[in-house]
Amino acid sequence: MTQTFSSTGHDTFVGSPRSRIDGPAKVTGLAKYAGEFAAPDLAYGYVVSSAIAKGRIAAIDSAAAEAVPGVLKVITHENRPRTAWRDKNFQDAVAPPGSPFRALYDDLIVYSGQPVGLVVAEDFETARYAASLIQVHYEAQEPTTDLRAVRGEAYDPPGKREGIKPPPEPWGDADQAFGSAPIRVQGAYTLANEHHNPMEPHATTVVVEEDGTYTVYDKIQGVSNSHQYLANVFGLKPDQVRVLNPYLGGGFGSGLRPQYQAFLAMLAAQELKRSVRVTLTRDQMWSFTYRGEALQTVSLGAEADGTLTALRHDAVQGTSHYEDYQEVIVNWSGVLYRCDNVALTYRIAKLDTATPGDMRAPGAVTGVFAIETAMDELAYATGMDPIALRLKNYAESDATAQGKPFGSKELKACFTQGAERFGWSKRSPEPRSMREGRELVGWGVATGVWESMMMQSSAIATLTADGRLVVGNSTGDIGTGTYTILTQIAADTLGLPMESVTTKLGDTRLPEAPVAGGSWTAASSGTAVMKACRNVGEQVFKLARGLENSPLANVDIDRAVFTDGRIEVAGDPSRSVSMVEVMRAAGVDKVEAVEQAGPDKDFNETYQAYTHGAIFVEVKVDEELGQVRLTRVVSAIAAGKILNPKTARSQILGGVVMGIGSALEEESMLDHRFGRFMNHNLGEYHVPVHADIYDIDVIFVDEEDKANPLGVKGLGEIGIVGTAAAITNAVFHATGKRVRDLPITIDKLL
Structure with a gap:
């Protein structure tokens, strides 16, 4: 084990595959999660959820619940304890512009499933039973949850969300160039609403200490965020509350913001002056953040040799009525490809839903699916190999950032090594030209990209x-x-x-x-x-x-x-x-x-930093049944220095599996009559299972980067980006049917 403080030091552990040191605690059950920490005199809260998506509460009858032995308190907007209610108190570290949701604030219902009450009892079962006895009478209004219905009312976000780059100003004349291009491709692309669905439900345990301080175990991806939020909302000094989260059973972005169970648990703990735990049910996990649907159009114009002459990418995404949620969706097109005439637009539209949230590679999963599917369509229109077309229009600098060069970019090597490992040279380019028995075989490829940040x-x-x-x-x-x-x-x-x-x-x-x-x-x-x-x-x-x-x-x-x-x-x-x-x-x-x-300010003023990948997939489609099997994946990733090849590979595997879910299975189905997600359970919301996953081969391409002293780039999100497009492209190669509306279900292929 040798290391000097000079740049010539030798790494012994860094760069070598090591098993997770927290693995034994997790597989033996020794690891405790937010809803598992014990406390003396612990009470349990159960959330009562709204049955409508829009309107107001006319009356709440909680008498029957309060009469149940063991019930300690029923809290609603009518009797909630006083606390800070200004918007600034409810802001958190990743909040978009607007007025953050405040549970039990008033009688207004702004989305289906929002909390309208909390029953606190001596045990969970009593709280759950008592909650079922509460009668809530509503004055309902017709909700608007169909993004297509309000597309014409979309607007430019009035306030910038921290860390989210708005689309750059257009350059050249994309519309004129598209109109005069000898080869044109234009399509509309959608990816359904998706919910994070981590294994661990959201939970908060608030322990009231003898000295009057609070120890909070919260399901959160950053305890500092919950700490700031709870201190601000409840008027606590920083040293009066301590937040811990030693283990997280999956988050994927759903744990970036403090969710309403944290607020309710602290509210009840202060009111009752005793420790309280609030755990959300799987059904209630559909009552907050999710990957919001976006309506996208991509228009590509090119010369006969495949040179891009026009690129237009437009997106409209839904947000809640109380916040202006934003993602980077369209910018990726300008990052990936060199073109003299580009227009990128992003607008949002109000819906009667909860605010969408960041879900693994937010924006990139959505936007890269559209541009990489469109590029595959252009490859067929020009008669070019899909990889050759991408390399023809390869960007050596970031046009969305005043043409800054990339600090490092080994995407070409990703394509080369990935294609060799996959056997891409053996691909027959014509759709429906490859077959094994009753199954059509398709090969697809796409690019992945994600910001490398510090x-x-x-x-x-x-x-x-x-x-x-x-x-x-x-x-x-x-x-x-x-x-x-x-x-x-x-x-x-x-x-x-x-x-x-x-x-x-x-x-x-x-x-x-x-x-x-x-x-x-x-x-x-x-x-x-x-x-x-x-x-x-x-x-x-x-x-x-x-x-x-x-x-x-x-x-x-x-x-x-x-x-x-x-x-x-x-x-x-x-x-x-x-x-x-x-x-x-x-x-x-x-x-x-x-x-x-x-971050290195000098580096960031000179260079742009991204992680890149090339994703190759093989699908087999039953010609009669339309059933898709994804039988092979090769994901070649350029992510700077790899600290631990074993855990790094796991990150890419997980991202690829989530990308498979986006492409083939995941869809949160809204019934627009009620404004409610109807498949709010793991029986009806489909995610990939072991039987859906075959061989996933991960390649880490050598890359040196100086964006940070370690020379590393992020790996948690790059694996999912582009995967859905590669699958879409493979399905077209297999069947000759171009599906632009994900997920690709059987009915879209029959």
């Missing part, structure tokens, strides 16, 4: 005199392997075995870090941990130099090598000293450092 983050590192190192910050491990990679980084930086390193996450008493989302955690928290460990190493090194007869006397820190728990002189291993011996000799029990890391 956020401001901090971390702590503490080395004790027994040779153990503890590192951590407030970010969460949402199943991506963050515990493991931070342990690897820390162990390498100070030359310790991984077994001597403990990583702590998901606690607001640790240094603040951003929410775990956006694929920025490795770059952000990883760099902060590395800097904190380097600081610790420098402190120990100074102690070592000060020892009597020190073998490191007059040695500069740049020549220090941290290896096997020792500090040695580079090139002269005989001059070394144990870090444990140094600390004991100096009479120091621990050496600690807190460091911050943030």
Whole structure:
């Protein structure tokens, strides 16, 4: 285990496949989730959900519920405790512009399933039963939940959402160029509403401590977000509330914002002055954030040789009446392809639904599906190989960002290596030309792209005199392997075995870090941990130099090598000293450092950073039944330095599986008469299961990037981007039927 503080250091753990250190706790049941933490005198809350999508509550009769033995309180808008109700108090770290939803605020119903009451009882079963006795009388209005019906009322978002880039100004004249192009392709593309459906339902346990403070276990992808939210809403000082989330059973973006069960649990805990847990049912998991449908049109004009001369990508997406939700949907077209005449527009329209939310690679899943399907259509229109067409229009710079060059981009290598592994050269280009028995065989390809981001983050590192190192910050491990990679980084930086390193996450008493989302955690928290460990190493090194007869006397820190728990002189291993011996000799029990890391402003002013991928898929379609089997996937990814090939591969596998769901199965079905999602359970909302998944081959393409000190790019989201388009393109190759409306169900192929 060797590491210097110079750039020539050798990684022992970073870059090697390591099993997740949190794996044993999860598979044995030792890992506790937000709804599993015990507390003395714990009460249980059950949410009463609205039965209509729009209107007002005329009356609530809770007498029968209150009469049930064991019921402690029924809270509605009529008797809710007073608390802060201004919009700014309810804003959270990832909120879009507008007025955030406030549970039990008044008698208005703004979407189906919104909470209208909370029953708190001595046990969960009593609370659930009592909730069924509550009679809510409504004055209902007809809801509008069909995006197509309000498309003409769409508008440009009036306020910019933090971190969301609006479409750039058009360049050239896309409409004129399209009209005069010898080859033209135009299509309308839709991807259905989708819900995140993590295995762990949203839950919050609020523990009232003896000193009057609150310990909150919340299902959240960033405890700092819940901490800020709860403190602001309930008028608490920061040190009066501590939020923890050591483990998360899936989030996919649904846990970026504090959801209403956190508010209700704290409300009840303050009112009753006792600990309260509120867990949402699977049905209620459909009553908040989801990937919102978007109506898209793509128009491509090209010369006979495939050179793009016109590119237009327009999107309209739904949002709630109370917030202006926004995603980056159309910009990807301008990022991926070089064209002199481009127009990209994005508008939103009000619906009587909850605010949509970020769901794994928000915007990119939607927008890249459209442009990559359209590019496949253009390939057939020009008679070109789909890969050749993409390379013909390959972008070396980001036209959506004033032509900034990419810091690194190995997408060409992704196509080359992916095509070789997949056997693309054996593809017969004509639709319906490949067959195995009664099944038509189709091969499809698409590009994947996602922003490579780094956020401001901090971390702590503490080395004790027994040779153990503890590192951590407030970010969460949402199943991506963050515990493991931070342990690897820390162990390498100070030359310790991984077994001597403990990583702590998901606690607001640790240094603040951003929410775990956006694929920025490795770059952000990883760099902060590395800097904190380097600081610790420098402190120990100074102690070592000060020892009597020190073998490191007059040695500069740049020549220090941290290896096997020792500090040695580079090139002269005989001059070394144990870090444990140094600390004991100096009479120091621990050496600690807190460091911050943030984006490189100079790099960002000069370059654009993206993760790229090329996705190849094979489908087999039963010609008589229209049933699609996805039998092979090759996903070639260029993501800078790979910290842990094992956990990294798992991230791509998970993304691909979710992409398969988008393409073939997932659809939250709205009955527009009632404004309600009707398939609100895992029996009727279809997701891929083991029987749906065959071989998924992941290739990591070598790529060097300098956007951050670790040279890493995000992996959590790139695996899903482009996968649906590759499947759509393969289905067309197999059947000759172009499906532009996802998911591709049997009825669309028969």
